[in-house]
Amino acid sequence: MCKPAHVYDKYIKELDSLKVVVEQAVDNFNTVDSSQCYNTYSKQYTYSTFINAHLKDTVTKEQAEGMQRFFAIGKPLNDYLAMRPLWLTEARLRIKQVSALTNDLKNGSIETGEAIEYINEEKKQSEKIIEELKINTALIRKHLELYAKNLPVVESVLRNINSEKLPDLMKPEIRRH
Numbered sequence: 045m046c047k048p049a050h051v052y053d054k055y056i057k058e059l060d061s062l063k064v065v066v067e068q069a070v071d072n073f074n075t076v077d078s079s080q081c082y083n084t085y086s087k088q089y090t091y092s093t094f095i096n097a098h099l100k101d102t103v104t105k106e107q108a109e110g111m112q113r114f115f116a117i118g119k120p121l122n123d124y125l126a127m128r129p130l131w132l133t134e135a136r137l138r139i140k141q142v143s144a145l146t147n148d149l150k151n152g153s154i155e156t157g158e159a160i161e162y163i164n165e166e167k168k169q170s171e172k173i174i175e176e177l178k179i180n181t182a183l184i185r186k187h188l189e190l191y192a193k194n195l196p197v198v199e200s201v202l203r204n205i206n207s208e209k210l211p212d213l214m215k216p217e218i219r220r221h
Contacts, residue, residue: 051152051156052149052152052159055149055159056146056149056150058163058167059142059146059149060146062142062166063139063146063170065170065174066135066138066139066142066170066174067139069135069173069174069177069178070132070135070139070177072177072181073131073132073135073177073180073181074132075181076181076184076188078125080188081121081124081125081128081184081188082125082218084121084188085118085121085122085125085216085218086214086215086216087195087213088114088115088117088118088191089118089216090211090212090214090216091198091199091202091210092114093214094202094206094211095111095201095202095205098206099201099205100205101205107200110197110198111197111198113190113193114190114191114194114197114198116190117187117190117191119221120184120187121184121187122216122218122221123220123221124180124184126218126220126221128180131173131176131177131180134176135173135177138166138169138170141166142166142170145163148162
């Protein structure tokens with residue numbers, strides 16, 4: 045037998061709050077411009093590839109360290125770009141699922157035992173995606189900061205080995221590892 049909606053008022057409020065938190069996590073995640081990330085990755089990939097192919101002279105310790113930090117952000121940038129659509133899809137799915145469950149509870153169309161099980165599962169899955177979005181937003185910001193900090197050193201080396209010109213940017217393929 046299904047229960048009337050008021051039995052689930054506490055859970056409905058919890059789920060409404062959870063939905064808002066997931067939506068806020070998505071909004072925060074979307075503050076990082078994905079096209080800027082791709083352009084950053086394109087430049088990082090192009091410059092790293094060019095330097096690896098053309099650098100013959102020794103460089104200063106400062107230049108070497110700057111290039112090393114610059115090269116090291118390639119994989120994290122690629123990984124972020126590869127996973128970003130999946131994280132967003134998962135977050136949107138969670139929002140839909142939580143909304144559907146809330147409606148089912150309001151309509152009283154779920155058995156009590158099942159309702160608690162569904163509520164706990166949605167909470168668990170929502171908290172997981174909230175954490176993923178939060179962690180990866182912070183990580184990509186850190187990598188973009190490292191990129192910006194080390195870009196002048198890399199561009200200086202490039203100009204020295206390429207007649208004062210920066211190479212034309214390549215369009216690297218984004219791959220999941």
